[in-house]
Amino acid sequence: MNLQITRNGTVFMQLREDIVMGRLRPGERLRTETLRQRYAVGGSPVREALMRLESEGLVELEENKGFRVAAVSQEQLDDLSATRTEIEGIALRKSIALGGVEWEANLVSAMHFLASASRESDHAPYDRNADWLAYHREFHRALVAGCNSPILLDIRERLFDLGERYVALSISTKGEARDHVAEHRAIMAAALERDADTAVRLNREHIERTTEKLKLLGDFAH
Amino acid sequence: MNLQITRNGTVFMQLREDIVMGRLRPGERLRTETLRQRYAVGGSPVREALMRLESEGLVELEENKGFRVAAVSQEQLDDLSATRTEIEGIALRKSIALGGVEWEANLVSAMHFLASASRESDHAPYDRNADWLAYHREFHRALVAGCNSPILLDIRERLFDLGERYVALSISTKGEARDHVAEHRAIMAAALERDADTAVRLNREHIERTTEKLKLLGDFAH
DNA sequence: TGTCAATAGATTTTCGAATATTTTGAATCA
DNA sequence: TGATTCAAAATATTCGAAAATCTATTGACA
Structure with a gap:
């Protein structure tokens, strides 16, 4: 049964x-x-x-x-974001160095899904939509999937989960509307052009921007 | 806990x-x-x-x-060593940048225990001795303990465990006798002198040397 | 009044048995 | 012979109740 x-x-x-x-x-x-x-x-x-x-x-x-x-705190959020930046930096560089055409194709595909989901629900707070979240998660997974390091990918996955909880716990500040699609597309473009330094920088800024937004509402922060 | x-x-x-x-x-x-x-x-x-x-x-x-x-493989050992090198590199740099006198004192203390345990049992294969293993583990923990990142330390700890299993599974090749004490002392010295590049390099070589030794006996490697 | 001890109640942890699933192996058929 | 089916044995999973532990409350005593 x-x-x-x-x-x-x-x-x-x-x-x-x-x-x-x-x-x-x-x-x-x-x-x-x-x-x-x-x-x-x-x-x-x-x-x-x-x-x-x-x-x-x-x-x-x-x-x-x-x-x-598990409790949350401003310290852990900062630690989490910093560590995630480092881990994803390593994995992204390796992906750019080692990733083949299969990695590229999968990344382009993930980007397409993400953009599509963003367009469909652009009137709503789409970054809370369940579909959008799944595509967003998949994009970031695809971005580093070419790194040929299962261990690194597993660590990244867990940190992403922990981080996503902080996003969910924050009451959508929506201060300045971000163009998520453009942000992700820029990271992807740099990765596909094998420009590791730019890709890693854009990814770091991407994470920092999210963390900063969450900093505003010190709801659970002790 | x-x-x-x-x-x-x-x-x-x-x-x-x-x-x-x-x-x-x-x-x-x-x-x-x-x-x-x-x-x-x-x-x-x-x-x-x-x-x-x-x-x-x-x-x-x-x-x-x-x-x-869990199964073991040459691929996972390589992945593990590479990832451990990266993670410990990050944590070590942060320790060197942020660690205070407490971190230094604890590191010196851990080194002393390790050296003492090595001396006492230098006739036996001391790197299999339970005490030595505990002190060795504690040294590497102390080395990066100043990094102020609980998440990074937790990840490092787990990777260390996984790596230690590979050491235990190998039948003590003992090819060329290594001077473990000297190796660890050198890493510590560089760390205390706040020479991050040297410390990270020595640590990387330390891990690589262990991994290489294990490579020799392809026992479980599929 | 304040502290401590004892007890009752609530909750977690553990066990042994019941249930569900997989594996084994014998019997059947092509 | 080889493939297939089916029951039974082995094993994993889950449940409900017993045991152990923690928490709150009461009452005795200084």
């Missing part, structure tokens, strides 16, 4: 999304009973999913006292 | 050590029943520990088919 997907795996994905999307707030207690009801499963899958998320930094565990949604 | 208290935490640490030290071989199946007996606990703590280790890359999970000790 339950084809191939285990309850534990399902809960893991749902719970991660609930945390990354900010539906569960930082510091909030995650009682087993509550989660059992929320996801309609027993205690074992819930605990196993929580253990995995703890290892990914989205959940905190205090032994014999239970789980909480 | 008080990992000693709950059974799950205890199993997690024991199992991780058994894998990192090579007592459980790559690819080996990890049946719940076997592990229950091995660690004298029930199924829940075992599965929870395995989930955490899966997230750390030491265990592989195939849904509904169970767990295995």
Whole structure:
């Protein structure tokens, strides 16, 4: 009946999304009973999913006292953005050095999806749209996918998740409307031209711009 | 993280050590029943520990088919060493730029322990001695501890664990006797002199030398 | 009034059994 | 012989309840 997907795996994905999307707030207690009801499963899958998320930094565990949604702070946001910049810098340079035509094609494709999704919903706050988020994630993944380093890609992926939570937790300031499509297109162009220094610089500015925007609303910052 | 208290935490640490030290071989199946007996606990703590280790890359999970000790390969060893070099490079530079006298003192202290442990057991293959391994680990941790980036330190720690497993899995080639103490002392000296370029270079060579030695015995390499 | 101890209640953690899935191997058919 | 089906054995997964631990509250005592 339950084809191939285990309850534990399902809960893991749902719970991660609930945390990354900010539906569960930082510091909030995650009682087993509550989660059992929320996801309609027993205690074992819930605990196993929580253990995995703890290892990914989205959940905190205090032994014999239970789980909480991981706290956030201005310091961690800064650390996260700085580290992400470094990691993506390395991966991007390697991609530009090693990536073949397959990497290029995939990147162009991802850019197309992103641009399309941006156009369709340009009246709404499109950077909250679920589709747009998925395409955005895919673009950044495709950008560095040619680096030939699974370990680096795995690290990047996790940092991206952690960062996305900060975006979700911020109440869309929308100070000055950014032209996301142009930003991404510029990074892609530099990458395809094998101009590593420019691509890395643009990517760094891209991350910094997002971090700066979040800095404005010191909601959870302690 | 008080990992000693709950059974799950205890199993997690024991199992991780058994894998990192090579007592459980790559690819080996990890049946719940076997592990229950091995660690004298029930199924829940075992599965929870395995989930955490899966997230750390030491265990592989195939849904509904169970767990295995993560496979090893020459490609992953190369990827691991390269990534570790990059990550430690970043952290080391930040440490040298930001580290205060506390960082310096801790580093000197760690070096002293390492040198002492090396001297005491210089007749034996001391780089397999449990104490020596702990001091070695602590030295490398202390070296970058001043970087003021918890996220970077966490990543470095995990990569170090993964790398240590490759060392444990290799049958002590001992080709040319290395002067480990001198190598570490040189890295420390450059760091304390705030000579980032030299420190990073020496650290890179330190990692490369270890990786090269392991390359010789293509035991598990597929 | 303030501190401490004891207890009851709430929650986490763990176990053993029940359920679901995969693997094995024998029997059947082409 | 080789492929296929089907049951049973092995194994992984999940559940519900028991055990262990933490938290809150009450009452005794200084």
